[in-house]
Amino acid sequence: MKKIILSLMLLAVTIQAQDIYATFSVEADQSANLAFTSSGTVNSVSVDVATEVKKDEVLAQLQNSDLKAALNIATTALKYAKKDYDRQLKVKKLVDASRLDSFAFKYESAKAQVAYQQALLDKTILKAPFDGVIFEKIVEVGDVVSGQAIRTILRLQSLHKRKLILEFDQKYWKDIKVGQVFNYSIDGDNKKYSGKISKIYPFADSGNRKIRAEVEAKDFVVGLFGEGYIIVPDEK
Known part of the structure; x- marks a missing residue:
């Protein structure tokens, strides 16, 4: 029982x-405080509060015509450095190793200079890190920003x-x-x-x-x- x-x-x-x-x-x-890491004058702002944006969309840019010109110069220099290096490769059996190495060095240096100038230009272009909506805007065209005293200019949230x-x-x-x-x-x-x-x-x-x-x-x-x-x- x-x-x-x-x-x-x-x-x-x-x-x-x-x-x-x-x-x-x-x-x-997700939320992010967005800022430039480069110094300069704001040239354009393509968003406002409540603007919906996609990842990698350009939000704002600094004046960067000088950096674009520098990148073009570096790209041209790379083009001709590659041509010179390719010519030397075709006759490498007829030239000494040190001469070939000097052309290889110029070619690699030109590639590095293009990468460097591209990196400087990229710092003047602010892009969205993820899909979202702008919920605060703290910048206008003509504002001056400093890479040494970074300040938030846009706030983004999912x-x-x-x-x-x-x-x-x-x-x-x-x-x-x-x-x-x-x-x-x-x-x-x-x-x-x-x-x-x-x-x-x-x-x-x-x-x-x-x-x-x-x-x-x-x-x-x-x-x-x-x-x-x-x-x-x-x-x-």
Whole structure:
């Protein structure tokens, strides 16, 4: 009889859920402060606040006509250095090794000079590092920027992808796991949302005794706040 009762008790096991309160703020999944690493005068800005951009799209340029001219000169020098080197290769059996090496050196130096001038030119062209939307513009045509005192001129964030940065009491550090459901609402929206924890930060804030976690989301305005409950299954 005791065995039967024990079996019935085991069959009666149910899974209860513990709700753990958490607040959160909305952040972009990706964001970047964009700046020139070269000095000069801003010649063009092709974006504004709320402009959607694609990765590698040109956002702004410094005046760079001098660098373009220098690159053209270096490219021309490379063209003729290669011709000279190719001629020497055709008759290398008739010339001494040191003469051939001198032409090879000129050719390699010309290639390096083209790469160097291209790198200088690239520093005057600001491109988008990822697909996104401009959410702050701090530059106008004619502004002077310095590579020695770098300052942000554009701010870029992912277009749709967001992450909720949750904060919950550190006493639950053993209970919260990646994959657990987070039911929440956000300020100014009566709709109820649900997501799953994708990341848990490996430290507790010593100031407020909170631990952070992340939940993936989409299309919320960055900077909004909200609250909800993490559902922690509890087997008994």
